[in-house]
Amino acid sequence: MATKALAVIAGVGPGTGASIARRFAKAYSVVVLSRNPANFEPLVQEINSSGGQALGISADVTDPTSVKSAFEKIAQQYAGVPLAAAVFNPAGGFTRKPFLELTEEEFSQGFENQGKGAFNFAKSALPLLLQAQGLQHPPTLIFTGATASVKGSANFAAFATGKFALRALAQSLAREFGPKGVHVSHVIIDGVIDIPRTKAWTFEHEDAKLDPDAIAESYWHLHTQPRTTFGFELDLRPYVEKW
Amino acid sequence: MATKALAVIAGVGPGTGASIARRFAKAYSVVVLSRNPANFEPLVQEINSSGGQALGISADVTDPTSVKSAFEKIAQQYAGVPLAAAVFNPAGGFTRKPFLELTEEEFSQGFENQGKGAFNFAKSALPLLLQAQGLQHPPTLIFTGATASVKGSANFAAFATGKFALRALAQSLAREFGPKGVHVSHVIIDGVIDIPRTKAWTFEHEDAKLDPDAIAESYWHLHTQPRTTFGFELDLRPYVEKW
Amino acid sequence: MATKALAVIAGVGPGTGASIARRFAKAYSVVVLSRNPANFEPLVQEINSSGGQALGISADVTDPTSVKSAFEKIAQQYAGVPLAAAVFNPAGGFTRKPFLELTEEEFSQGFENQGKGAFNFAKSALPLLLQAQGLQHPPTLIFTGATASVKGSANFAAFATGKFALRALAQSLAREFGPKGVHVSHVIIDGVIDIPRTKAWTFEHEDAKLDPDAIAESYWHLHTQPRTTFGFELDLRPYVEKW
Amino acid sequence: MATKALAVIAGVGPGTGASIARRFAKAYSVVVLSRNPANFEPLVQEINSSGGQALGISADVTDPTSVKSAFEKIAQQYAGVPLAAAVFNPAGGFTRKPFLELTEEEFSQGFENQGKGAFNFAKSALPLLLQAQGLQHPPTLIFTGATASVKGSANFAAFATGKFALRALAQSLAREFGPKGVHVSHVIIDGVIDIPRTKAWTFEHEDAKLDPDAIAESYWHLHTQPRTTFGFELDLRPYVEKW
Numbered sequence: 014m015a016t017k018a019l020a021v022i023a024g025v026g027p028g029t030g031a032s033i034a035r036r037f038a039k040a041y042s043v044v045v046l047s048r049n050p051a052n053f054e055p056l057v058q059e060i061n062s063s064g065g066q067a068l069g070i071s072a073d074v075t076d077p078t079s080v081k082s083a084f085e086k087i088a089q090q091y092a093g094v095p096l097a098a099a100v101f102n103p104a105g106g107f108t109r110k111p112f113l114e115l116t117e118e119e120f121s122q123g124f125e126n127q128g129k130g131a132f133n134f135a136k137s138a139l140p141l142l143l144q145a146q147g148l149q150h151p152p153t154l155i156f157t158g159a160t161a162s163v164k165g166s167a168n169f170a171a172f173a174t175g176k177f178a179l180r181a182l183a184q185s186l187a188r189e190f191g192p193k194g195v196h197v198s199h200v201i202i203d204g205v206i207d208i209p210r211t212k213a214w215t216f217e218h219e220d221a222k223l224d225p226d227a228i229a230e231s232y233w234h235l236h237t238q239p240r241t242t243f244g245f246e247l248d249l250r251p252y253v254e255k256w
Numbered sequence: 257m258a259t260k261a262l263a264v265i266a267g268v269g270p271g272t273g274a275s276i277a278r279r280f281a282k283a284y285s286v287v288v289l290s291r292n293p294a295n296f297e298p299l300v301q302e303i304n305s306s307g308g309q310a311l312g313i314s315a316d317v318t319d320p321t322s323v324k325s326a327f328e329k330i331a332q333q334y335a336g337v338p339l340a341a342a343v344f345n346p347a348g349g350f351t352r353k354p355f356l357e358l359t360e361e362e363f364s365q366g367f368e369n370q371g372k373g374a375f376n377f378a379k380s381a382l383p384l385l386l387q388a389q390g391l392q393h394p395p396t397l398i399f400t401g402a403t404a405s406v407k408g409s410a411n412f413a414a415f416a417t418g419k420f421a422l423r424a425l426a427q428s429l430a431r432e433f434g435p436k437g438v439h440v441s442h443v444i445i446d447g448v449i450d451i452p453r454t455k456a457w458t459f460e461h462e463d464a465k466l467d468p469d470a471i472a473e474s475y476w477h478l479h480t481q482p483r484t485t486f487g488f489e490l491d492l493r494p495y496v497e498k499w
Numbered sequence: 500m501a502t503k504a505l506a507v508i509a510g511v512g513p514g515t516g517a518s519i520a521r522r523f524a525k526a527y528s529v530v531v532l533s534r535n536p537a538n539f540e541p542l543v544q545e546i547n548s549s550g551g552q553a554l555g556i557s558a559d560v561t562d563p564t565s566v567k568s569a570f571e572k573i574a575q576q577y578a579g580v581p582l583a584a585a586v587f588n589p590a591g592g593f594t595r596k597p598f599l600e601l602t603e604e605e606f607s608q609g610f611e612n613q614g615k616g617a618f619n620f621a622k623s624a625l626p627l628l629l630q631a632q633g634l635q636h637p638p639t640l641i642f643t644g645a646t647a648s649v650k651g652s653a654n655f656a657a658f659a660t661g662k663f664a665l666r667a668l669a670q671s672l673a674r675e676f677g678p679k680g681v682h683v684s685h686v687i688i689d690g691v692i693d694i695p696r697t698k699a700w701t702f703e704h705e706d707a708k709l710d711p712d713a714i715a716e717s718y719w720h721l722h723t724q725p726r727t728t729f730g731f732e733l734d735l736r737p738y739v740e741k742w
Numbered sequence: 743m744a745t746k747a748l749a750v751i752a753g754v755g756p757g758t759g760a761s762i763a764r765r766f767a768k769a770y771s772v773v774v775l776s777r778n779p780a781n782f783e784p785l786v787q788e789i790n791s792s793g794g795q796a797l798g799i800s801a802d803v804t805d806p807t808s809v810k811s812a813f814e815k816i817a818q819q820y821a822g823v824p825l826a827a828a829v830f831n832p833a834g835g836f837t838r839k840p841f842l843e844l845t846e847e848e849f850s851q852g853f854e855n856q857g858k859g860a861f862n863f864a865k866s867a868l869p870l871l872l873q874a875q876g877l878q879h880p881p882t883l884i885f886t887g888a889t890a891s892v893k894g895s896a897n898f899a900a901f902a903t904g905k906f907a908l909r910a911l912a913q914s915l916a917r918e919f920g921p922k923g924v925h926v927s928h929v930i931i932d933g934v935i936d937i938p939r940t941k942a943w944t945f946e947h948e949d950a951k952l953d954p955d956a957i958a959e960s961y962w963h964l965h966t967q968p969r970t971t972f973g974f975e976l977d978l979r980p981y982v983e984k985w
Contacts, residue, residue, distance in 0.1 A: 040483060060453055062577045066257070075668060076605055111675065112621070112622075112625065112671070112672060112675055112676075113622070113625060113626065115621075117563055117615070117618065120615070120618050121615060124614055124615075124660075124664060128610055128660050128664070129603070129606070129607060129610075132603065132606050132656075133603075135598070135722035136598075136599070139598065139599060140599065151495075158439050161667075164670065165666070165667040165668065165669070165670030165671035165674070166670075166671060166674055167671060167674040167675035168669050168671070168675060169671055170618075170667070170671040170672070173667035173668070173670070173671055174614050174664035174665075174667045174668050174671075175664070176666035176667070177663040177666060178610060178648075178661070178663050178664045178667075179660075180651070180663060181421070181647075181651040181656070181659035181660045181662070181663035181664075182651065182656050182659070182660050183651070183657055183662075184650065184651030184652075184659070185598070185651035185652060185653060185654070185655055185656040186656070188499070188652055188653040188655060189597065189598055189649070189653035190598075191495045191496070191497075192461075192495060192496045194495060196495070197629070218435075220482075220483050220484045221484075222484060223484055223485050224482055224484040224485050227286070227482050227484060227485035228485055230477075230480075231477070231481070231483075231485070231487060234473075234477040236475070237473075238470055238473075238474070238492075239463075239467055239470050240463050240494070240495040241450070241463045241464075241466055241467040241470060241494050241495070242466050242467050242470035242471055242474070242492050242493075242494070243492065243493060243495050244474060244490050244491065244492050245491050245493070246489070246490070246491055247487050247489070247490045248487065248488050248489055249481075249485050249486065249487050250485075250486060251483070251484050251485070251486070251562050252394070252434045252435060252437060252439070252483040252484070253434070253435045254434075256431070271880070279866030295895055297826075318845055320866075355864070355865075355868065355914070355915060355918055355919075356865070356868060356869065356916065360806055360858070360861065360862075363858070363861050364858060367853045367857055367858075367907060368901075371853055371903050371907070372846070372849070372850060375846065375849050375899070376846075378841070379841075379842070382841065382842060383842065404910075407913065407914070408909070408910040408911065408914035408917070409914060409917055410914060410917040410918035411914070411918060412914055413861075413910070413911050413914040413915070416910035416911070416913070416914055417853075417907035417908075417910045417911050417914075418907070419859050420906040420907050420909060420910035421853060421857070421904070421907045421910075422903075422908035423894070423904035423906060423908050424890075424894040424899070424902035424903045424905070424907075425894065425899050425902070425903050426894070427893065427894030427895075427902070428841070428894035428895060428896060428897070428898055428899040428903075429841060429899070430904055431894070431895055431896040432840065432896035432897060433841075500909050561869050582925055593760070601913050606860040637981075656789035674985070677981045677983075678947075678981060678982045680981060682981070693970070704921075706968075706969050706970045707970075708970060708972050709760070709971050710968060710970040713967060713970060713971035714943050714971055715961070716963075716966075716967075717967070717971070717973060718882050720959075720960070720963040723959075724956055724959075724960070724978075725949075725953055725956050726949050726980070727936065727949045727950075727951060727952055727953040727955050727956060727980050727981070728952050728957055728960070728978050728979075728980070729978065729980070730960060730976050730977065731977050731979070731980060732975070732976070732977055733973050733975070733976045734973065734975055735967075735971050735972065736971075736972060736974070737969070737970050737971070738880075738920045738921060738923060738925070738969040738970070738972050739920070739921045740920075742917070
């Protein structure tokens with residue numbers, strides 16, 4: 014049914030993931046994945062009712078069977094449609110706690126969500142991206158990083174191990190799949206994002222929170238780069254952020 | 257005379273600088289600086305004859321008087337016109353030599369061109385950028401880095417010291433002027449750029465050289481980011497580059 | 500029975516771990532942990548027969564119960580003896596494979612061994628290290644890193660995610676426990692170590708493999724630093740290594 | 743006259759440089775360089791009167807003629823004596839100021855002292871170090887870095903450009919001269935050093951300042967590493983330092 018190429022975005026709540034989906038929906042049919050359908054239903058409706066094409070699939074990135082099943086649904090629904098872009102953006106695995114109070118379960122969630130989640134997603138997305146050569150833009154796989162991707166702060170052992178692992182995976186995939194024509198990028202989001210959950214957080218300066226739509230524009234820009242000029246890593250932060 | 261805002265690009269030969277000038281000329285009057293007028297004359301003519309506005313000024317970034325004089329000419333020619341963007345892109349200071357054969361003069365040229373050159377340029381550009389608030393995009397200062405910005409290779413002491421110094425300056429200015437609304441970025445260009453000088457260099461794979469027009473698109477993208485979402489550093493390389 | 504303080508080394512085969520155990524055995528009673536008793540039995544005998552004190556305990560760092568049980572044995576055997584140093588050095592989790600051929604099991608082993616293994620070990624060691632203030636040297640926790648701790652190479656997704664995660668953990672613990680007087684360090688071993696397994700590997704230059712005894716001297720040096728002057732990260736490589 | 747090998751330390755005041763000189767004087771005849779003889783005279787007397795051998799030479803590292811002249815004096819005084827170690831530790835080039843108030847002179851002093859100073863010193867020391875093979879420890883060249891070696895903070899443009907440049911030089915020399923048997927290292931000193939000038943600075947916690955003698959022990963440790971196991975970079979900070 015779809016004639017446009019596909020973009021799949023994993024990790025879609027009311028924030029960055031939704032903005033990325035809206036941005037990529039201007040050019041592609043988008044499929045959004047989230048554990049809880051309530052996270053994507055309003056977004057899917059919004060995109061479909063405003064001229065775009067969106068499909069939501071309930072999936073748990075930490076569960077390989079769930080991710081495979083989601084990509085099987087995509088294959089059925091969009092048979093023969095190339096995958097132009099895949100974005101890994103789930104927020105899970107965050108626990109802020111003194112190390113000696115951190116349970117094994119809490120610690121592991123950082124890697125389960127950010128490391129193994131990205132593994133599961135990339136395993137299903139990369140074979141499709143490899144086949145998607147010849148579109149307007151090189152097929153693209155983007156991972157969302159955080160401050161904790163490059164700094165292991167006190168009390169952040171769970172999240173930082175997950176985000177460091179995700180960055181290692183992104184580097185490894187960029188070096189393996191770049192020469193095969195797939196553009197792999199890692200975006201470090203360094204600051205608080207302006208989403209419903211953070212609405213009440215106030216700062217000394219105005220505009221002190223990252224705009225998810227502006228983040229989405231950077232993801233789109235990375236996607237449009239030709240293979241001569243692939244960007245790997247970009248760090249984004251508000252103008253008043255300390256770093 | 258001009259009603260459009262200004263962009264100043266230092267370091268304009270037939271490669272990246274020219275592509276950046278062409279890209280920014282779609283929105284701004286551009287001023288291009290180069291030691292040798294032969295480097296910018298065809299470009300200025302090309303932009304002016306195709307609907308844009310360009311002015312070339314002969315200037316040596318390593319000479320503070322020369323840079324000041326160039327910005328005085330800009331002030332006269334474009335009195336009252338805001339400076340929307342400034343790009344520091346000179347190529348000088350490159351010498352590849354065993355350390356013990358490197359003269360003091362050759363060694364110093366790395367810092368003179370990349371460090372002090374950027375200092376001179378930023379000293380003149382920043383006061384204008386600080387005044388240029390309220391335009392469509394935050395005023396922007398972008399520095400061009402290289403592989404040698406993050407890796408000091410054998411025989412690259414001259415260039416790497418210059419490029420590391422330039423990166424230090426870019427970080428320092430981003431942290432000081434970001435909170436004042438000026439967007440400072442540093443782009444690491446990791447690979448051979450496809451310019452006339454490198455036309456004869458062939459590689460095993462096609463598209464193995466960076467496209468200067470694609471580099472320019474990334475500079476433009478950085479310029480368009482809102483102050484909530486400033487990108488500081490982006491690394492660009494061909495898909496087949498080893499890194 | 501012991502009057503000397505303790506050092507516990509996890510990951511003891513015939514290479515670096517054994518050298519570390521020998522070095523720390525000059526000052527401390529050492530406990531060495533390894534999955535397979537065959538890995539530590541000759542070493543324990545060697546240390547005990549040459550004037551030192553050593554105890555081997557079979558333990559699997561990826562299994563929290565096994566690690567807890569090992570530390571319970573230590574507590575019984577060395578009741579009231581302070582823990583001066585703990586070293587995490589297991590080699591597990593290494594698989595070199597194209598990403599699409601990597602099984603979930605293989606991928607997870609990187610984190611299981613390097614990330615969760617270090618978590619399990621640190622959980623048991625840190626409470627003891629916190630109590631060990633007042634000895635000649637600040638109590639010390641050292642983690643062994645690798646090239647893959649800072650670079651995610653093609654085909655190294657499993658090991659690099661594990662080693663990046665381990666580095667994140669080390670940073671997080673250094674920042675949390677440093678102010679509490681525990682010295683946390685991370686040593687990046689960049690190159691092939693000269694151990695029985697690599698004896699047959701030859702290189703163009705002599706001395707091209709890291710000497711495990713020299714590595715052990717650096718671990719000991721880090722341990723002897725006063726709290727005014729804690730080293731966090733040290734990278735070690737042979738003089739002819741490319742980096 | 744001397745039968746012991748030589749160590750030359752540039753940048754000797756009452757702090758780190760003096761501690762390094764004292765430490766290396768336990769094994770070597772030491773030559774200390776400083777612009778102002780008052781900086782080294784008490785130290786030279788102290789070492790000579792306590793069984794060591796020390797010589798002070800007034801030299802300005804930013805002046806190539808001055809550095810060459812100092813090494814000529816060394817060659818005359820210690821004809822035929824091998825140079826076992828050279829340490830570059832001058833403190834100059836530090837200015838903390840808003841960028842727009844920074845003069846060209848102030849800005850350049852960062853590079854003059856840290857970049858060109860290190861160039862001048864390395865130019866004279868490396869030929870001697872290359873000849874000093876066969877001693878107990880590989881000939882060693884160590885550069886002193888700072889927080890500003892890896893972070894360009896606001897208002898630190900002068901010092902950070904100098905320290906980044908110094909780190910680039912250290913990397914480049916390590917990669918060129920390591921394979922030739924010379925051990926090149928870079929030590930990042932991240933925090934306030936406990937020297938006469940900082941005696942009055944008090945902190946919330948005791949032991950919050952780096953101990954120069956402990957820093958010197960780490961320099962000595964690096965010097966003793968065999969060529970199989972060269973450490974390049976080590977970061978040192980007080981246990982309570984924020985980083």
